[in-house]
Amino acid sequence: MGITSCGTGIPARHISNEADFKEADIHEGIDSTLMILEYRLKAQTYRQEIQVIKQYEKLPLIKCYAGQLNQVFTNLLFNAIDSLEEAISQNKDIVPTITISTYMMENIISISIIDNGKGIDESIQSKLFDPFFTTKPVDKGTGLGLSISYxxxxEKHHGRLWCDSIPGKGSKFVIEIPTTLS
Known part of the structure; x- marks a missing residue:
């Protein structure tokens, strides 16, 4: 077995750690991440396909660390899929859905990744971005994905990453990136 990225099970060669600060298309990064995670989105014997709804607004190209930004997308989407699978194990009637929205407000690009999974208990939401904190079983996660993403x-994009969640209803993770990063 090869090296994997942040406990996602995805071979590290598929997630670029490129240090290049370059102009990138946010939507292209999200779409390529979805393509890599397609195997997790497809229907399984125990659940239907996870629906992905993309609500993209027109965004400018931005200078960023594209490979690292794609790692953030991967970590957030991987967690959303895990949350949906756990919710389905408790309620087979859920139509598993991830909604990805992008928009620009002033000089900030906002990316929301919303799932209708199990949600996150309010008592642990403040710990989500702490290193090694995880709600997953020991063999399922390292507790590093959200910490690294944060x-x-x-540090790299001078932006923000935050979460809003309602237990039993789902979670929304929001990435905010200034367009004037230099």
């Missing part, structure tokens, strides 16, 4: 957004 660092990438804050």
């Amino acid at each position: 660092q990438i957004m804050l």
Whole structure:
């Protein structure tokens, strides 16, 4: 078995760690991440296909660390899929859905990844971005994905990553990236 990225099970060669600061298309990054995760979105013997709804607004190209930003998308989408699978195990009537929305407000690009999974209990939401904190079983996660994603957004992109969740209803993770990063 090869090296995997952040406990996602995805071979690291598919997630670029490129240090290049370059102009990139956010939608292209999200779409390529979805293509890599397609195997997890497809119908399984125990559940139907996870629906992905894309609500993209027109965005400018932005200078960023594209490979690291794609790692953030991968971590958030992987967690959304895990949450949906757990919710389905408790309620087979759920139509598993991930909605990805993008829009621009002033000089900030906002990307929302919303799932209708199990949600996150309010008592642990403040710990989500702490290193090694996980709600997953030991063999399923390392507790590093959200922590690394938070660092990438804050330190590399001078942006924000935050979560809004309602237990039993789902979670919304929001990435905010300034377009004037230099």
